Amino acid sequence: MTLTTHAAAGIVVAYWTQDPLLGFFAAVISHFILDMIPHGDEFIFWRLAHNPQDAFGRRIAIGDTSGTILILILTLLFKPQPNNELIVWGAIGGALPDLFMSFQAQLKYATLPGSHGTKRRIVEGIIKTIEPFQKVHGFCHDLIRTPIRLIQGYALQIIFIVWYVGFFLAA
């Protein structure tokens, strides 16, 4: 699922809690729950994990990162009576599991193969530390195994983003 969707959803649930710390954890949980909905973009992660130069994957990643930043800026600017801390922690919590996943994949597939000695032990240590969190992430993600097309997954997410911008930001 896109980071843009996760960040927006994280902000929504953080808003419900009205508390930055609680909001952050609620946003992380919202990520796990949303990942259970089939969304059809898992292959993009694997394309990039095995070939960081993959053009299609990079275009999606750049578009998604831009979308996430745009959502954050729009929310900070236009949410009436904004609580900036809530918004930022909600967005970070919503995006965090996928940021960890990308960081871990970067370490596993790019950094580790060329590392030796102390550096290798440190990299392995970080990978191991993130692993339990990623296990929960992966479990939630794979709970409902219904492959759907990327376009269907994106259509659902676009509907959510339109609701977010049109109704949540306006409310």
Ligand SMILES: [Zn+2]
């Ligand atoms: Zn995820």
